[in-house]
Amino acid sequence: MILEIADFRITPGRQDEFDAAIVHGVQTVISRAKGFRGFKVNKSLETPERYLLMIFWDALEDHMVGFRQSPAFAEWRAIVGPFFAAAPQVEHFTLLAKSENS
């Protein structure tokens, strides 16, 4: 399994709208993609315009090819893109270690 982390900076003052949009976008668009295994949306305490979207995929290709090269990617961006104040920063991670309960 691969963890995608998308680091978003949105326009100040639009947090409440974006809270709804990002969850709606994940639940209605991304979660239907092949290889999607789960998600978390985290909001920064220190930087109120910063969000980290974490998506678990079976494989890197499920995100970069299966999702990003499908029409669903444009659907997703139409929902969240209008809030972006900067280009999203996206990287993928493997899990080195974790505690039993997390």
Add this chain to the structure above:
Amino acid sequence: MILEIADFRITPGRQDEFDAAIVHGVQTVISRAKGFRGFKVNKSLETPERYLLMIFWDALEDHMVGFRQSPAFAEWRAIVGPFFAAAPQVEHFTLLAKSENS
């Protein structure tokens, strides 16, 4: 619950040593702190020197006061600090939403 994310960039070529050091440091030092609830260590695919350490705390103060202002913080930094190529970037996050299985 609060999620701390510490974003580390280490000296290239020392990944195997750091893999062992970061897990050792969390398991022997941080995990004994009051309010510690769990951890994950993630390694970037695109940036092999980048690690994200995720720690779940009961409250922000457990990390910023209870841990950082205790002797344990220097113990932790003695284990991982020698590998750092840049100052760590640390922020705290709240969970806005998640899927049932993640």
